[in-house]
Amino acid sequence: MSTLSTDTKPQKKVLPIKGISLLLAFLALLGILMLPTPEGLPVAGHRTLAILAFAVVLWVSEAVSYPVSAVLITVLTTLLLGFGPSLEDPEKLMGTKDALTLVLSGFSNSAVILVAGALFLAAAMQSTKLDRRIALTILSKVGSRTKSILMGAILVGVALSFFVPSTTARVGAIVPIILGMVAAFGLQKDSRLAALLMIASAQAASIWNIGIKTAAAQNMVALGFMEKAFGVHITWGQWFLYAAPWSIIMSIVLYYVMLKVIPPEIESIPNGGTMVKKQLKDLGPLTQPELRLMIISITLLFLWSTEGIVHSMDTTTSTLLAVAVMLTPKIGVFSWKEAEGDIPWGTIILFAVGISLGSVLLKTKAADWMASTMFDGIGLATMSIVGIIAVLSIFNILIHLGFASATSLAAAFIPIVIALSQGLGEHTETAIGIVLIQQFVVSFGFLLPVNAPQNMLAYGTGAFTVKDFLKAGIPLTIIGYLLILLFSATYWQWIGLL
Template sequence: MSTLVHAASDSTGVSTRKFLTVLIALGIMIAIIMAPSPAGLSPAGQRVIAVMTFVVLMWITEAIPYGVSAVALIFLLILALGFSPAGNDPGTILGTAKAIPLALSGFSNSGWLFVAAGLAMAASITSTGLEKRVAYLILKLVGTNTHAIMFGIILTAFALTFFIPSVIARAATLVPIVIGLIEAFGLPRSSQIGKAMLLLAGILPSVTGVGVLTGAAPNPVIVSFLTGAGQAQLGYVDWLVYLLPYTVLFSIGLYFLATRLFRFEFAELPGGSEYTTARLAELGPMSATEKRASFIMVLTILLWATDKIHHVEASAISVLCVLLLVMPGVGIITCNDLYKRIDWNSVLLFGAGISMAEMLTRTGGAAWLSKVAFVESGMGRLSVTALAIMIFVVVFFVRFCFTSITSCLTAITPAIIGFLVSLQNPDLPIVGIVLGVALIAQCLSIIPVTSAPAMIAYGAGGFTTRDMMRLGLPLATVMYGLIVLFMFTYWPLVGLWK
């Protein structure tokens, strides 16, 4: 009974803290709205900044669920824009009727369509078991040496990136496979082998995802931000050329750190290849559903890769893929089953987040924030290299404030783009700097709470936060070292850096 009372007391305490957090955040939002408008900032921009402040605090503290924060964001945007002056006439307000399509603009954005389709694709593919077959085939291919298995986990993560366009879904696929491998050694998950493998499973989904345009939800959203700011449209192949080599080298660095920082108990998996053979035998022959899923995904990847030839946007191709996946007689899942498997909270969050970013840009809020944060601080007077490095350092610290990579990039990217555009420097590699920000946000892996895949792996109980820091801190050094290396070598060659 005392345990139940204690648990109820803890729950009440958490609820009270969250309630107080929401009240404080609302108070801050209202204070920003009521404050005198600074020079150069429109009333609408000021109110959108106030709404953004409230929502970002909700994302950082997780005082309310992400799905709830998305609905709240849409409602608050309607009010903020609806009761703001329409155009240059301070005596006329826009009205909530005209504000509704503006607050929902993110849901008509190609980046949101890409994300929603990607979540549907991930839910469809994981319903077939195809991803597990791909993973075990790769592990069987690389052999049963412990270092080879570690390499196999990396290959598996890259392969799954092309089949499952969802970071969380890949982590949910990879972690159980890794747990099975650890158990095959007859060791606890907290063993040296167990820690290293689980850390790889928690870090890799985000790392491999940033190397492929369809590999992580923030990627197409960033493309939308850049296009909206007048930058060139990035295609599927462009993204691969710019970032995939980086993620490959970063993963090699991760492999060397993991295999040297942890002293493995065995050099060879007991039972050898019998383990992976047994797992494949359990899956049985490849089903007709898996074959159809494979064909649809290969076709989709080919269409993504040849977008420069047929000129069909990647988001439209993703919609075609979803259509094929649910089409009777051709597909692999019914619409009802797909509906139950999709994470609708994420769908709402991405759409609302894009709406916020677009309104921040349209009202001049992003430009004003960038001016205050970067221009007036003197960063705009730095050389291109020094400016890029300073932005990357700022992103490093800001990243710890967010438990969601997508929330972090959605919140900070518009302000960074606005600042870079405001400098009006033709020699400034705006796309390159923004992609560098994406690399840092998605590759930074120091504590579990800053990414969902790391939390999924952490939930398996094999490693501690200290274990992750032991690997993550030197890995952060590798991350920045590679970025600087690419700034002076590879990226200028492919036209990303000047």
């Protein structure tokens, strides 16, 4: 009886909150639909704004899982637009068939295929344990000083970001290693050293989501929108040229900030290096699947980084080629049956629906209306480029506090930035730069554990508190923001991004 009562109490607390949040989402939808359509905004745009409000409430409150929210958004958009006036001829209904075609446009975007391919690569890394071997190899070289171990944890995040295109998977690879190290050192799981290493690993992952195009799914959201809006393709090498210097500087900042705000209780760990080397030895010799995956990954990195220089194969195609090789018997690393259980298919669905929603915001002029309504009053049109970036970045950081998914934030915010940059009358190159820089800021998940899945993964270990995370996150956010402005005024102008 006692077990039953213990199990039911949490449900009574959780279910009403989820139910209330879902009700609020529908009330937000109906509330906006009942308002008169603003002048200059098509009825389809008005209804799209209502759907966006519904989506944001779902995403912020997590009333339902992200894949379920994607299905609800798809159905509502199809019905509301399908039974509304056509964009081309307001005298006729759009029809659910045409509306559904519009709503599912995201599924045909090449960026979705790239994300799917990247998830296969991340699954292969986890399946073969190559990601763990890379992490242990780096940590085995840094020695037993706690400062060196911190540096090693950051370097693991940097190295894995090149080869593991999933932030959660990268942090997931190092979390058990850190917990094992802390336990072997005779420290508690909630010791300052554990907090130091765990927070640094999560923050390093966020920093390098910005530095590398293929490191995070949300980057593909922005690129998908930009390709449609501007007809531009940004290569892996171009992205790296734009963003990697920022991430390198922020990695150094991360090292010093972490030591300042969470100083470890000991300066050196006896036999620390020996313990890590033992874990590496326990993995055994390099297996054939690991060796093949290493060759595939290095080849893929070469293809990504030399796109437009050595060859003309785009990032998506080269990633699909790698997936095909990984799944091929004898020369691959795993079978489809082994792979499909490790792929988060819901993430792919959310990603495609997010791109679709952003595309609908642009096509129905809802993004244009929101951009003018939100930012015209503060006179963005009269500001310098750096001033515009400063205002947008502050807004971006603040609204991120409500989002647990950078992918959903990018889907909601980047179309508005595209419409704004086009409306400001800037040159196409400058408009592209403004949008791309805001996508960098979308990955600023530094403040709260709930701002990013990798933060929650680290937080779930119990190694640190929300207060600990904030102590590191506040200075990282401030310095990162100031560095965005500095780069906007100098480096990004020098290399032609702005």
